[in-house]
Amino acid sequence: MEKLNFANQRLATALKNYDQELLAKTAELDEEEHRLIALLNSLENKKLTSSHLFGDVNARGDDILEINAGGRIIVTKRSTLTQVKGSRWEKLFSGRWDKMLLKDRDGRVFLDVNPVGFEAVLDYLNEVEISSDEDTPPLPYVDSEHSAILRSQIELFGLSIINMPGSVIVRNDYASVLHNWLKEEDSDGDFNLIYRGSSDGMTPQEFHAKCNDKGPTITIIETTEGHVVGGSSNVSWASCGGYCEASEAFLFALAQNWNSSSCKMKVTVPATAVYFHPIFGPVFGNGNDLKVRGGSVYTYTDQGSPQSYERHSLWPLKPGQEPYTIKDIEVFQIVEHKPTGEAVGTAENFSKEINEAICAKWISLQEASAEIKTLEDRMLDEEEFVTSFASSQHDDVITLNVRGTIMVTCRSTLQLRKESCLAIQFSNEELKKQGIDKKTIQDWNYEDVIA
Incomplete structure (x- = not known):
């Protein structure tokens, strides 16, 4: 009986240790899950805060937006501009940054881009929106003079739906x-x-x-x-x-x-x-x-x-x-695809079924962690892109009448080449000589530009 009692005590101790190890392992998994949930909630709160401070919390997909693309007025739905998820177009027009977007003097969203390429991409997205997955529309097309501009805009706005990443040939x-x-x-x-x-x-x-x-x-x-x-x-x-x-x-x-x-x-x-x-x-x-x-x-x-x-x-x-x-x-x-290098949690001290369940949860937690890291990177890219691309001063937007062709651009764009005639013509010093307040600049005709 003494041996039996000892065996019973040993079994009870082993079961207790087993339960404690299993509880410790599941607690470790739960702790990581709670950390990821908290991090995800933090990102969502940050996104919501941005919407309240810089955007429109009531933005809807069927909102009608008026856009001044380099002087060409384009009217479209917000849902058309945001259908390429993860693209910079989707971020720019999501509604989270509406208050920061540059406006022209009539209150329209102003984009300092070539209108030909912009409109070609928008026409393509309009067709994508109404097409089935089996009947995708042809790629956006412009003449050879504007093809490089179209490619630049596709890359700038991250429209990967149009081209295979890195390719200008394959969609x-x-x-x-x-x-x-x-x-x-x-x-x-x-x-x-x-x-x-x-x-x-x-x-x-x-x-x-x-x-x-x-x-x-x-x-x-x-x-x-x-x-x-x-x-x-x-x-x-x-x-x-x-x-x-x-x-x-x-x-x-x-x-x-x-x-x-x-x-x-x-x-x-x-x-x-x-x-x-x-x-x-x-x-x-x-x-x-x-x-x-x-x-x-x-x-x-x-x-x-x-x-x-x-x-x-x-x-x-x-x-x-x-x-x-x-x-x-x-x-x-x-x-060749390579492992991420992160250690995958393993379990070997329990039954086969429990070991496999623990390993499966470790893998899913690591995948969730990678997804959240991607969301963090995208949010940072979104903030940096909107700040650099769309948050110039509103009085920087000017209208040019070049021999009857109306063009709208930013004064800062005209000053990219510091020694050029345009940069000098629109410099603060030159404007002061002409007695023109920078804030009143709106319309310039051909004679003004070449003066």
Whole structure:
């Protein structure tokens, strides 16, 4: 009986310790959960305080906003401007900062931007709002003179719905298509832009300088006809000359309008999947399945050569024709997903079911912590962006009549180049000479500007 009593005491002690350890572990989890909830509530309170101090707490999606975009008056709904969640447009027009937004003399929200690009993006968002997910509208388009301005505005306002992050060629909804194709080859990862022809140069030298020895990459090419094609290589580019085996390589084409479809063409001869040479850009295949040289792209022009990739009827480039002119080319490094480095809570002292439940909660808490950190970063970016972009002094807004064309801008914009004629003309010293109070500046005609 003495041994039995000892065993019972031992069991009771073990159960007590087990319960205490389990309570301590759950208390640790609960403490972290409460910390995250408090942090989230703090962010929500900060957002609400900003709305009371700087915005309109009664802002609604169906509010009608009048915007003066560089002199062009545009009327739209708040919901149209805020539909791209997380974008700077959504933050700017959320209602939280309405009191801080720069106004023109008629009380309209003033944005010191080129109206052509602004209106093109707004037209696109109007169409997105009324379109189904399966029938997305074509990307916003402007003439070549304003294309750089449009790209700058898309980047400035963080409108990632329009383009894949970092890309000026591929819109965001095609990023998932490319990722899915890469997953099929076990080579998916984050896209890191390492080369763009329009900014880095269309020469083979620039391509190799930027892309050699960078590991797996995906190349995206847009032709002047509007075709978007490319290829993925799971091996690094080089300049040594010769073919290189790439078992996970493939070619692709992305649909750009309603009557075309995207396609993927797998490698059939891995030994000749990619070709290296210092006088060429990226080359895929033994028969020049896809070859870039300077500002041109070729596609299997030699019909007698063995091909290294599948054929597809949806491939838009026609073999044997003159080379297609490249409008732009981008190469993205495929960076393998890596763990965050944060320790994941583990439990090994309990039953399998309890251990798994504890680990699952640790993981969910870490994911929640990462989400809250993202919210913090976005809120900080929001404050900095609104302060820098939209909080100039209201009397800084001026109207110019340039040979009959009405333009509205900020005086500070005209003074960006300190030594320019415009900067001198609108300087405080020059205004004092002319006996004009800065605060009365509203309308300037052509003769005033060139005086």
